[in-house]
Amino acid sequence: MAELLFRDDPYLKSCEATILAVNGNAVEVDRTVFYPLGGGQAGDTGTLGHWRVVDTRKGATGDSILHLLEPGAAPEVGMPVTLHIDWERRHRLMRYHTALHLLGSVVKAPVTGGRIGEDKAHLDFDIEMERLVKDEIEAQVNALTAAGHATVAKWITDAELDARPDLVRTMSVAPPRGEGRVRLLEIPGVDLQACGGTHVKNTAEIGRLAVARIRSEGKRNKRVTLTFAQ
Numbered sequence: 001m002a003e004l005l006f007r008d009d010p011y012l013k014s015c016e017a018t019i020l021a022v023n024g025n026a027v028e029v030d031r032t033v034f035y036p037l038g039g040g041q042a043g044d045t046g047t048l049g050h051w052r053v054v055d056t057r058k059g060a061t062g063d064s065i066l067h068l069l070e071p072g073a074a075p076e077v078g079m080p081v082t083l084h085i086d087w088e089r090r091h092r093l094m095r096y097h098t099a100l101h102l103l104g105s106v107v108k109a110p111v112t113g114g115r116i117g118e119d120k121a122h123l124d125f126d127i128e129m130e131r132l133v134k135d136e137i138e139a140q141v142n143a144l145t146a147a148g149h150a151t152v153a154k155w156i157t158d159a160e161l162d163a164r165p166d167l168v169r170t171m172s173v174a175p176p177r178g179e180g181r182v183r184l185l186e187i188p189g190v191d192l193q194a195c196g197g198t199h200v201k202n203t204a205e206i207g208r209l210a211v212a213r214i215r216s217e218g219k220r221n222k223r224v225t226l227t228f229a230q
């Protein structure tokens with residue numbers, strides 16, 4: 001049971017915590033700034049005490065977070081530790097993640113998958129290839145980053161979400177359920193989606209984007225990959 005500090009403030013780079021559980025190389029603490037792999041977004045890396053955190057994963061319950069340490073680490077239950085995320089990497093993930101919300105609002109088609117990495121991000125759409133025009137998508141997402149739209153996180157109940165299926169663009173990147181409430185990410189006038197990931201405060205922070213590739217990955221998967229423009 002950890003306090004998930006990244007939910008209310010994705011800009012937190014470090015925190016003090018106490019080790020609650022150690023299972024092999026997986027460490028749980030009482031509060032964390034580390035985002036676990038989920039919703040298409042890569043898990044955070046960084047340090048916990050003296051040790052490298054090589055990846056972060058979800059544990060058995062919604063608020064259990066496993067910090068996966070480098071080989072040779074010797075954490076102990078009860079130990080106070082300082083946690084630091086690799087901020088430059090996380091900030092790139094936040095910029096790419098927010099960029100995918102813009103991409104999803106520009107391409108009017110069901111989303112069948114998505115992935116956010118450090119160097120690129122993509123969404124898969126159930127759409128005909130000829131409707132995906134590189135220059136048009138690029139111009140539209142860059143208009144949205146240049147416009148400097150604020151992003152707002154809010155919470156609704158599971159029941160409210162069930163009544164609004166339009167808020168879940170794709171089940172493959174759906175936010176975690178079962179806590180009784182689900183987080184929404186709103187970019188007013190642009191996008192409103194259930195999303196548990198980390199986002200930048202303003203779309204201007206994303207910077208210029210390029211459509212690196214549009215490729216068919218199957219009948220219902222047409223993949224649009226974004227990168228930061230040089």
Ligand SMILES: [Zn+2]
Nearest residue numbers: 097185195197
């Ligand atoms: Zn999101």
